[in-house]
Amino acid sequence: MSAAHDLLTDSAERLFGTLCDQAVGAAAEAGVWPEALWRAVEAAGFTEALVPEECGGSGIGAAEACGALAVAGQFAAPIPLAETMLARRFLARAGLPPIAGPLTVAPVDRRDAVTLERAGAVWRLGGRVRRVPWARQAAALVLVTTHDGEAMLVALAVPAERIVAGRNLAGEPRDDVTLDGLIVAENVAPAPGGCTRDDLLAAGAALRAQQIAGAAASVLAMTLRYAGERVQFGRPIGKFQAVQHNIAMLAGETASAAAAADMAAAAFEKLDPLAIAAAKLRAGEAASRVAALAHQVHGAIGFTREFALQNATRRLWSWREEFGKEAHWAERLGRAAVAAGGDGLWAMITAAG
Amino acid sequence: MSQLTFAPPVPAPEAEALRAEVRAFLAAELPPVSAPDRLRLGGRDPAFSRKVAARGWIGMTWPKRYGGRERSALERYVVQEEMLAAGAPVAAHWVADRQSGPNILRNGSEAQKNFFLPRIAAGECSFCIGMSEPDSGSDLAAARTRAAPVQGGFLVNGRKIWTSNAHCADYMILFCRTGEKSEDRHAGASQFIVDLRTPGITVRPIIDLAGLHHFNEVIFEDMFLPEESLLGGLGDGWRQVSGELAFERSGPERFLSSFRLMVELTAALGAEPSERAAMALGRLVAHVMTLRRLSRSVAGMLQAGREPAVEAALVKDLGTSFEQEVVEIARTLIEDEPAPGSADALAAVLAHLVQHAPSFSIRGGTREILRGIIARGLGLR
DSSP: OOHHHHHHHHHHHHHHHHHOOHHHHHHHHTTOOOHHHHHHHHHTTGGGTTSOGGGTOOOOOHHHHHHHHHHHHHTTOOSOHHHHHHHHHHHHHTTOOOOOSOEEEEOOSTTOOEEEEEETTEEEEEEEEEEEETTTTOSEEEEEEEETTEEEEEEEOOOGGGEEOOBOTTSOBEEEEEOTTOEEOSSEEEOOTTOSHHHHHHHHHHHHHHHHHHHHHHHHHHHHHHHHHOEETTEEGGGSHHHHHHHHHHHHHHHHHHHHHHHHHHHTTTTOHHHHHHHHHHHHHHHHHHHHHHHHHHGGGGGSSSSTHHHHHHHHHHHTTSSSOHHHHHHHHHHHHHHHOGGGHHHHHHHTO | OOSOOOOOOOOOHHHHHHHHHHHHHHHHHOOOOOHHHHHOTTOBOHHHHHHHHHTTOSSTTSOGGGTOOOOOHHHHHHHHHHHHHTTOOBHHHHHIIIIIHHHHHHHOOHHHHHHHHHHHHTTOOOEEEEOOBTTBSSOGGGOOOEEEEETTEEEEEEEEESOTTTTTOSEEEEEEEOSOOOSSTTSSEEEEEEETTSTTEEEEEEEOTTSOEEEEEEEEEEEEEEGGGEESSTTOHHHHHHHHHHHHHHSGGGTOTTHHHHHHHHHHHOSSOOHHHHHHHHHHHHHHHHHHHHHHHHHHHHHTTOOOHHHHHHHHHHHHHHHHHHHHHHHHHOSSOOOTTOSSHHHHHHHHHHHHHHHHTTTTSOHHHHHHHHHHHTTOO
16 A cells, blocks of 8 residues: 555545534435535545546545545545546546536446437437436536547536436435436546546446445444444344354455455556456445445344444445446456457456456 | 555566566466366466476565575466466476475575475476364364474374375474473474474375366374474464465465356357357356455555455455356356366366366355454454
8 A cells, every 4th residue: 555545545534523423414314415525525636546647646546536426435425526526537638628516427327328419509318317426416427428439528507397306225316317408518538548438337336346446444343342332142143153153254255345445546547348247247246245244243233224334335235237237248258258268267367467 | 453455466568578578488387188188276386396496486576695586476477377278287286386495585594495396396396285174174273293393303103194296295284292391382382394294194085076186184203303494483383384375375266266167168159159148157257356456456465465364355355256266156057067178278267267267265264263363364363
């Protein structure tokens, strides 16, 4: 770990630890935008963290940005930080002007397609994008699409009437946006390398892996605390071997999620699709097992809205779904493996880092 | 400690350069054997081990004055994993390189270091591990084999069991009692370096369920050991053996036992596998990639001089569960049934692994013991 990494992670821990408690999460779920938290996150520079240095960014680096995002995941921060990080990176790389405020990206659902046509001096959008994170609160939506076979980037403020509000399992906004016929006159540019639709899917997957790793770490911490406090049969339940073994497995899955997230972070600059595929797949699988084991250890109390465990587990269940779920990445990785062949399999694995 | 942290593997360009060397070596030197033979760590070929030694790849992290090459743990890791992934016959040097040598380096006398380490590094001296006994498996502290002090040394009586390669190794590091039983179950044990040609040793083969001979029962009857065969301090056996197990538990052999099956499966699926097969294979690949990172992270801890016993236990638990899962998944993806000795590599490899997979989560510390160690590391015990 570099010193810069530690520094950013430390400051993220302080910031989220101070400003992101369960009340903020509950209010956000009730529809209140967490303005104080968002302003602090912007002031700390986290939202700019993935803007490349050559495009005017701070040069923080993907590993450090990923570390901060894992902390946001650990504290279940109900803000579009990953989405804004991605949107700002893509805008900067395409040479489009920066846009202030929370941003979001699409498509997140890999089945969705956006069309872009010339309409005289302006452009006309088509299609519909589903499950766009925080579309209703975002100052702009950054879309990746194609025109004449060329990858294009479009940034636009989405009119409210185009948005159908929805939410994910954690109550975070996931909105459907109908683009058909929307006219955009500016903020359209060819997407540079690393900013295609596949790239957005990979980059988003890499960042969701960070959030999953962070949430898994908080689930393990909560579970250890609870197993030490909850007394049954005259002993803390953590003294029972059956419970210990569940928690040992939980620790193994948490470590695997962290290792997967590190792999994605290391692969982020080049968006190595195989490393990121493996990372999102493994992190998603860990998310499922971490949530299941933690709920088993917590018993009924963990099943309540009041107890904090759900802040993390409902997010784990949501994040594993987005930017390609496990099955999607597994198939891609499997097809790459057979292309490498039996004799090339090991070299493919070691090349992923 | 409430959470275990695994720092990302340190980038090691020198280790990646070495990888190319090892691959070229293996391409040239791997004996032409069928895939099932290449599966076994039991693949034992002293001539091959001497060639590995000649490249400086046995004891490669040890000081040069003891025949080592003073290379990093990460470089050693690359050599290990390349050998395993290729199915190289490494059994003649594996145990000595992995744990007996490091144990001697850490705890041995100057005379022991000077005698054994250069021989191990030359590929001329193999070791086996004398830990388990008939009444002492997971509960190692219950060992009853005893070394009683006599004039000039010790007289050993007792039995070891499940001792892999005792029938062909040169030496054993023997864990046994030297003191009286006391409140502290971990006190009063010591380790000895035993020349397996010493009078008073009987080695009896134990045939595994698949019909193979790799482990043995080793009986000691009034075996005399000179004082200088004591390894480390008298009564320090438990501490030493615990350190040894960190080396035994964290390496790539704890998740690559089934890798040959993945290779054969990948080849057999062909260029256009079904969606189901592609997904299943891709998932296995993702697990190997993740386990490699965890395992290399532990190698980094060893390099930094830490004793990552808990982290090693965690990686072994994950890795051996994975190795077993590979077998069960592979068999759902092919039509043929496992066939011992078949000319079809996939069916033969599968036959070997179906029968050997149960041992993965037993050898080197059972899954239950490992989870207990993890729980202790997390502060639950």
